[in-house]
Amino acid sequence: MDDQNKNLILATALSFLVILVWFVLFPPPEPSVTQEEAEITALEGDEVQTPSATSTVGEATATTEETLPEEQAPRVQIDTPRLEGSLSLSGGRIDELFLKDYKVSIEEGAPIVELLSPVGSESAYYAIYGWAPGAGLAGADVPGPNTLWTLEQGEKLGVDSPITLAWDNGNGLTFRRIISVDQDYMFTVTQSVENSTQSEVGMAPYGILARHGIGEDGDLPGLKNFFILHEGVIGMSDGTLSEVDYGDVRDFDINPNERAQAEVYQVKEDGWIGFTDHYWMTTLIPEPGSAFKAAAKYDSRRKIYQTETVLSTLTVAPGETAEVTTRLFAGAKEWEAIREYQAEGVQKFIDSIDWGWFFFLTKPIFWLLHNINALIGNMGWSIIGLTLIIKAILFPLAFKSYVSMAKMKELQPQMEALKEAAGDDRQKMQQGMMELYKKEKVNPAAGCLPILMQIPIFFSLYKVIFVTIELRQAPWFGPFQDLSAPDPTSIMNLFGLLPWAGPQPETFMALIFIGILPLLLGISMWLQQKLNPAPTDATQAMIFAWMPWVFMFMLGSFASGLVVYWIANNTITFTQQYLIMRSQGYKPDVFGNIKSGFKRTPKTDDK
Missing domain, CATH: 2.70.98.90 (Beta-galactosidase; Chain A, domain 5)
Structure with a gap:
């Protein structure tokens, strides 16, 4: 697996970690008044x-x-x-x-x-x-x-x-x-x-x-x-x-x-x-x-x-x-x-709703979600519709990113040759790669742009779902009758098929026996990861292998509406990336990478 994809996945994990720690340790300061x-x-x-x-x-x-x-x-x-x-x-x-x-x-x-x-x-x-x-x-x-x-x-x-x-x-x-x-x-x-x-x-x-x-x-x-x-x-x-x-x-x-x-x-x-x-x-x-x-x-x-x-x-x-x-x-x-x-x-009365730091995103996102819900009449499907619109708006950026990733795959043999020629001289290797990127007109950082854009959108939607009363007790279907609350299903009620509640939220049992939505979230992240072969480094391979399941448990206690958004986002991202990379000549071997992962041996790229 090339450095660009390693950095992309690593940026995803580190970005979420930094933002979460930031919000915990440094909440917004209260305004000073006399x-x-x-x-x-x-x-x-x-x-x-x-x-x-x-x-x-x-x-x-x-x-x-x-x-x-x-x-x-x-x-x-x-x-x-x-x-x-x-x-x-x-x-x-x-x-x-x-x-x-x-x-x-x-x-x-x-x-x-x-x-x-x-x-x-x-x-x-x-x-x-x-x-x-x-x-x-x-x-x-x-x-x-x-x-x-x-x-x-x-x-x-x-x-x-x-x-x-x-x-x-x-x-x-x-x-x-x-x-x-x-x-x-x-x-x-x-x-x-x-x-x-x-x-x-x-x-x-x-x-x-x-x-x-x-x-x-x-x-x-x-x-x-x-x-x-x-x-x-x-x-x-x-x-x-x-x-x-x-x-x-x-x-x-x-x-x-x-x-x-x-x-x-x-x-x-x-x-x-x-x-x-x-x-x-x-x-x-x-x-x-x-x-x-x-x-x-x-x-x-x-x-x-x-x-x-x-x-x-x-x-x-x-x-x-x-x-x-x-x-x-x-x-x-x-x-x-x-x-x-x-x-x-009543002057600026709308600001009585706590829109948060990303108010410039939170307000239009809520406006869009509100109007979609007015047409559909179901907040769960409205969240999925909102995801489709956001992904459509970001599609030009995503297209450039995935095209760049496909070109990086095409350059993989030349990059490997540069590494062998440079040996232990990292400066020479970096200079050679920069010349190669310039010659082939490839931006190695382009793959990180969709991830960076998703971070403020993710937290803005989290704020919308958590704060606005329109999401309070908003039903979707079946057991999902409150999208502002965590997923109520678990293995204890056969994921909502049995007529009794799962473990109470914010309990130790709820952290272990997660619902069907967090499980689908973990699977969608895992499949998205399988668009690329596992890293050759054993430590990196282990970290990336665990990442989807760590996020699955971490987001399991979040509002189910937010998890619905993230599942839809992962699914659309997987589809976009797969189709765009194929259109550029690179054919991601998803099933081969899954099989390789179970064998614990990295699989080389197929063209």
Whole structure:
């Protein structure tokens, strides 16, 4: 086997090894942002820290607002084609939300996904809106997180059926909150205050997202903790995306004995901030063109992660009413829905999906896969269709590469003659080969180009399959009902023929008893390798012989959709290489090389 083919196979193995180690040891760095002082007033008995409209940090403020324990507060039902749940009149919190279109698992009878949950549940997660008191106002003069609101208008929150909440502070200020929701995942919250006093008042509207509780590993229960996936705070500030992992948010701990510290973003015109998980997200979105302060913080005493938006202070004259409208996204990170919201003015909202380092490839690859699936209606066949299109785009490069490889085969006798003439003089041998390549117009590195192109495409598709919700629980056929999960088949269920599950993913048994897809992957890599004779060097021959089976076990725990892509890619590559090399006069002896491999003796090339 010539050096060019040895280098080609070696480049494949080393490229995968380098990329994998790189992603493990050097995950993408978090963007650095400025840490500033937050403006916080601690309210006794509140679950969250509410912002202040003033520039100083106040002492704990007692409130006289009417409150009820959370479990006793009246609730208003939320019901849309895609959402169900309720909001509490205690604080007017949007704190119970289920996603009708998504189930926890593919098991029969599995419950639908719960996104938001009220205080007192295992992992409380909710949205609160309110007003931060300005100069001359005390905390009791504005509604707080536990204020008991009255349902003034409407009975149930749904599409085209908004509700209105009201609260009178008893001192001449009447607050109202109109909440509406669209057909997908966007809530619109309009807060207003009517000033019936004899003096001017000032206050700042805010929104808060709060998540309670941390797990034993220091993060919220249910998080995936994958190094290739961002989970935590995500925000957009005038075109700049910021991502802060939950572990880093804990660095912004609120110390009640000192001035509170938080991660603060001053937004001039457009932005948003919230929490993102693997497939779900909640986001506070002020109106485009609004200046506001966005903050991320953590309260270690109550174990609460918190993001907030505080808009500019409004001055309300006697007899006047002031209002402000903001939005809340709470739902699945669906590409189509998020893209539509971006078109409606939410700046760069599509970047809330974690496209990764290769975003310039990930975005168009997903777009293409999405549109193919819209035509075919099956994500498994769509992945194979995507593979065909990618291979067609890369065909000119592959053609030149395989033509070059065929010419290298033709030059094999002359190269062997050069080696014998040069003996141990490697410099003389290299000079002779370079002259030969130049004379015959052969590029020895051309064979590596398709491999180098495949590496970013492979990892971009891996990112697409792993991150995007469109691949979550996407079925193909038979036992393959979730292409975002590892192959569920194994010898233990006769590769899906028997009606029971194989070994659980991420267990030792799953690593040994791999499914049919990883097995087909190993076979396809092995056949592709047999297009060329085995190396004459015994050590190299052994390494290359084991390589397909090492990759088979290594990729066995990957998403089955990715393995489908790789099988299709190997099959198409084998066919292309075989036909192109034959058209150039070189006839790969696949069966002869297989037979030679079993005999453990290298086979010479046949023409």
